[in-house]
Amino acid sequence: MSKDPNQKEAIIKAAYADINKFGQNGEYDKAVKAVNRILGVAPDDQTALHCKVVCLIQLSKFEEAYKFIEKNKLSSSLVLEKAYSEYRLNKPEQALKTIDNAGINPLPDSLKELRTQVLYRLERYEECFDAYKEIIKNTNDEYENERRTNLSAVAANLAIDKNKEIPELPEETYEQYYNAACIASNRQKYAEAEKKLRASEKLCRETLEEDGVTEEEMREELEPIRVQLGYCLQMQGKLKEAAIIYAECLRNKPKDPVLVAVASNNSIVINKDQNVFDSKKKIRSAMSDACESKLTSRQKKAIALNNCLLAFLTNSSDQVQQLCQKLVQSYPDLEFQTLLIQCSQLTKDKRQKEALELLNKYAKVHKENAFASKFAVVQLLLSQGSRKEAIDVLLSLGEQMYKPGIISALVTLYLGTDNKPAASELLKSAVEWYKMNNVSSGDLSDMWRQAAEFHLRGGASETAASSLEELLKLNANDMKVLAQLVIAYAQFNPKRALELSKRLPKLETLTTASEIDALESANWVMSTKAVKKSANAKIEPSPSTPVVEKKKNRNRKRKGKLPKNYNAEVAPDPERWLPKYERTGFRKKRDRRAKDIIKGSQGMASGAAEQYDMSNRANLGKNSPATPVYQEPTPGPRQQHRKGGHKKKKGGRF
Numbered sequence: 001m002s003k004d005p006n007q008k009e010a011i012i013k014a015a016y017a018d019i020n021k022f023g024q025n026g027e028y029d030k031a032v033k034a035v036n037r038i039l040g041v042a043p044d045d046q047t048a049l050h051c052k053v054v055c056l057i058q059l060s061k062f063e064e065a066y067k068f069i070e071k072n073k074l075s076s077s078l079v080l081e082k083a084y085s086e087y088r089l090n091k092p093e094q095a096l097k098t099i100d101n102a103g104i105n106p107l108p109d110s111l112k113e114l115r116t117q118v119l120y121r122l123e124r125y126e127e128c129f130d131a132y133k134e135i136i137k138n139t140n141d142e143y144e145n146e147r148r149t150n151l152s153a154v155a156a157n158l159a160i161d162k163n164k165e166i167p168e169l170p171e172e173t174y175e176q177y178y179n180a181a182c183i184a185s186n187r188q189k190y191a192e193a194e195k196k197l198r199a200s201e202k203l204c205r206e207t208l209e210e211d212g213v214t215e216e217e218m219r220e221e222l223e224p225i226r227v228q229l230g231y232c233l234q235m236q237g238k239l240k241e242a243a244i245i246y247a248e249c250l251r252n253k254p255k256d257p258v259l260v261a262v263a264s265n266n267s268i269v270i271n272k273d274q275n276v277f278d279s280k281k282k283i284r285s286a287m288s289d290a291c292e293s294k295l296t297s298r299q300k301k302a303i304a305l306n307n308c309l310l311a312f313l314t315n316s317s318d319q320v321q322q323l324c325q326k327l328v329q330s331y332p333d334l335e336f337q338t339l340l341i342q343c344s345q346l347t348k349d350k351r352q353k354e355a356l357e358l359l360n361k362y363a364k365v366h367k368e369n370a371f372a373s374k375f376a377v378v379q380l381l382l383s384q385g386s387r388k389e390a391i392d393v394l395l396s397l398g399e400q401m402y403k404p405g406i407i408s409a410l411v412t413l414y415l416g417t418d419n420k421p422a423a424s425e426l427l428k429s430a431v432e433w434y435k436m437n438n439v440s441s442g443d444l445s446d447m448w449r450q451a452a453e454f455h456l457r458g459g460a461s462e463t464a465a466s467s468l469e470e471l472l473k474l475n476a477n478d479m480k481v482l483a484q485l486v487i488a489y490a491q492f493n494p495k496r497a498l499e500l501s502k503r504l505p506k507l508e509t510l511t512t513a514s515e516i517d518a519l520e521s522a523n524w525v526m527s528t529k530a531v532k533k534s535a536n537a538k539i540e541p542s543p544s545t546p547v548v549e550k551k552k553n554r555n556r557k558r559k560g561k562l563p564k565n566y567n568a569e570v571a572p573d574p575e576r577w578l579p580k581y582e583r584t585g586f587r588k589k590r591d592r593r594a595k596d597i598i599k600g601s602q603g604m605a606s607g608a609a610e611q612y613d614m615s616n617r618a619n620l621g622k623n624s625p626a627t628p629v630y631q632e633p634t635p636g637p638r639q640q641h642r643k644g645g646h647k648k649k650k651g652g653r654f
Helices: 005-025 028-041 046-058 062-071 079-088 092-100 109-121 125-138 144-158 174-186 190-211 215-235 239-251 257-271 276-286 297-313 317-330 332-348 352-365 367-383 387-395 398-402 404-416 420-437 445-458 461-474 479-490 494-501 513-521 528-538
Strands: none
Touching (some): 046 062, 079 092, 092 109, 109 125, 125 144, 174 190, 174 215, 367 387, 387 404, 398 404, 479 494
């Protein structure tokens, strides 16, 4: 049963009025209900269908909006809404296809801007940069600053290619300062980027404080700047400051999953093989599904590679092999890096033969990375102590072996194997090769200098002279090299040595007469302080300088300290400084092995009994020897006050 046409029109009119009111108030959920009232009475109303799609997009119901467009066959009429829904559903290729196949020429400004954003998501930065330049040139409205900010963001990604020229862009807002800092950091100018980021942070605070935003909203705006600042500090080696910034960002739990992924990944790099449990937690958050759609391919690649390295550091052998295989499948350009990780893990597992086979096999197939893979082979051989095999691999590099670094490594290996003649021949061939090919690869002064000194020590004066000649070409004013060259030529070509010696500076230009006199008068045995004192003493003051007489220091002789109870009338013991056992009054123990042992009654000999018999006083005549009486020697001054000797203290020791 059909409704009254007047009633139908009244319902539609009232519903549109509600849609307008709810749309102005931002109440899109109520607006959807009003649209449904219209579609209930007029399901083919194109305006109502369009309003419902817009309301669903405003409510971020992109999947529902896309299905509604497809169901009602609105693709041709609602190109912008369909492409935007696809863009927000992380289908940028499909969105670009929708715009390009719409057949609209020329594209309206809204579709142009959407197409430019899609190109940015697809990482087609050159096309995106040109598109933004054209839009900025042909439009003039209130969104000009936003477009210039987006243009600088595109330029920051283009700056990764060092050969790409980036035009100067304005730096007026804090977003533009931020993008300018990203350009500098991608050019590896980290100090300059740090200054711009600090300026961006300061300007951001001032701008948001003027707008009166909350502290939480200000923190959300500042967090990307802070994380980028942490990256610049990290690349400058300021790891502690960077780690503090990342930890603070993760503690605040930002809503942007890209910030979480970047801060987590960079923290893992700082941790390395420390805090492995914390690194495992962070790598999971960095590789979550929420981050997958918003990260650039370069960021995803770095996180995936770090995941393999973390597994390697945690000694997860099976996991390393699995992750490396997945990494190669996802990013074929990382094949060599994953190969190095795999070989490192095999070496850890003491499977060096398998690692060498993998590297040699890769070098045969991939000629572009053969040079680097052979260096990895050399590293493995040296870790096993196989120096001769490592030398053979380096010699197989052909003309690339004449690079200064490889020559240095080969000379070191030859000397390590006590093969000095081979090292000398290698240096000779290197000198001849550089002369024949006229190659100038960077600064070769160190190589020529080392070769010359090596040959001079070995007595190969002609080869040393050729190296010194090359070194002199690089710096004609180096008198040290010229002097060495004269010494070298003097051994086999005196005429050439004489010619070169004329270029040496004369002795008078190098030293003055006063310096020579000072050297001749210097006493080399004296200390440096004494030499300075003597030099200062010889300096005569000028006539205008007043002469100040220095007072002579009179050293007063101190009286010696005397012991207590010192008696000046008693002469000191002449043996006071001798040890006790060397003094005359010292009683020695009887030597039982002595020959004159007294025997007899009471331990007396029979012949001496009468002599020592004190009862027979008649025997004590003039001819009898006197009884030896021991006299106590005069005590010294140190012993005079020790009359009481040592007393035993109560409860103590002597």
